[in-house]
Amino acid sequence: MLAVPSIDVRHLRKVYGEVVAVDDLTFAVQHGAVLGLLGGNGAGKTTTISMLLGLLEPTAGEIHVLGIDMRRQRYAALPRMNFSSPYVDLPHRLTVRQNLLFYGRLYGVKQLRRRIDEIAELMQVAAFLDRQTGKLSAGQKTRVALAKALINKPDVLLLDEPTASLDPDTADWVRTYLKDYQAQTQATILLASHNMSEVERLCDDVILLQSGRVFDRGSPRELIERFGREDMEQVFLDMARGRGRGLEALRRNEAAK
Numbered sequence: 243m244l245a246v247p248s249i250d251v252r253h254l255r256k257v258y259g260e261v262v263a264v265d266d267l268t269f270a271v272q273h274g275a276v277l278g279l280l281g282g283n284g285a286g287k288t289t290t291i292s293m294l295l296g297l298l299e300p301t302a303g304e305i306h307v308l309g310i311d312m313r314r315q316r317y318a319a320l321p322r323m324n325f326s327s328p329y330v331d332l333p334h335r336l337t338v339r340q341n342l343l344f345y346g347r348l349y350g351v352k353q354l355r356r357r358i359d360e361i362a363e364l365m366q367v368a369a370f371l372d373r374q375t376g377k378l379s380a381g382q383k384t385r386v387a388l389a390k391a392l393i394n395k396p397d398v399l400l401l402d403e404p405t406a407s408l409d410p411d412t413a414d415w416v417r418t419y420l421k422d423y424q425a426q427t428q429a430t431i432l433l434a435s436h437n438m439s440e441v442e443r444l445c446d447d448v449i450l451l452q453s454g455r456v457f458d459r460g461s462p463r464e465l466i467e468r469f470g471r472e473d474m475e476q477v478f479l480d481m482a483r484g485r486g487r488g489l490e491a492l493r494r495n496e497a498a499k
């Protein structure tokens with residue numbers, strides 16, 4: 243087990259022209275924990291995940307993953323990481339199998355063909371392994387993206403809205419699978435989601451982001467209690483609408499700065 247957190251982010255900032263997308267974000271995710279990143283549209287979730295992967299250069303701040311400085315040595319960490327995002331398409335013209343072969347080789351997966359069969363079965367994409375990825379339905383593409391995200395059995399998994407286009411039944415088994423995967427491998431997962439029951443079910447801790455800044459943080463249970471609410475859906479609405487005890491949390495955070 244690592245003595246350092248699996249993900250360690252300090253004073254992270256990203257500015258696009260006049261838009262401050264991420265503003266002084268600091269958090270750590272311990273080995274084997276699941277952190278939820280919640281926030282309304284434009285809160286900075288995708289920007290944060292992109293910086294964690296090295297796809298975007300931060301304006302300021304530090305990111306360490308598995309103890310490795312991502313701004314200097316990200317290629318040492320990337321083979322042990324993976325991600326899925328509805329905003330990053332897999333090559334359309336390749337078949338699902340070709341995509342999984344391509345990414346599997348990129349990640350240096352051993353016994354790749356066996357692993358592809360295994361993950362295709364698990365993510366229920368075996369039936370369309372030889373179809374073009376671009377011609378699949380949105381939900382099928384999401385399952386392929388998850389198969390790609392798990393191909394190298396990552397120690398750190400970054401998931402941007404992993405169940406967004408899935409039907410309720412499929413979303414449910416994907417959540418069950420992610421929970422089992424995490425329990426079996428002790429992987430560390432960062433999950434950006436708009437689905438509050440998913441967050442309650444999967445996340446040990448949650449960061450509520452608003453306009454790139456931390457609005458509040460805690461376990462789902464702590465947040466629900468602190469906001470005086472019954473579930474995360476209501477907590478989220480309080481944050482989004484700037485009302486109730488959520489507003490007090492914001493004031494407290496502002497005062498602490």
Ligand SMILES: Nc1ncnc2c1ncn2[C@@H]1O[C@H](COP(=O)(O)OP(=O)(O)OP(=O)(O)O)[C@@H](O)[C@H]1O
Pocket residue numbers: 258261262263281282283284285286287288289290
């Ligand atoms: N390439 C870009 N150029 C300029 N502004 C950008 C760019 N990408 C994101 N932004 C802005 O940065 C802010 C954060 O966007 P981001 O995509 O990280 O939000 P998000 O929390 O993932 O939102 P959503 O829930 O809608 O996916 C938004 O104000 C967005 O308009």
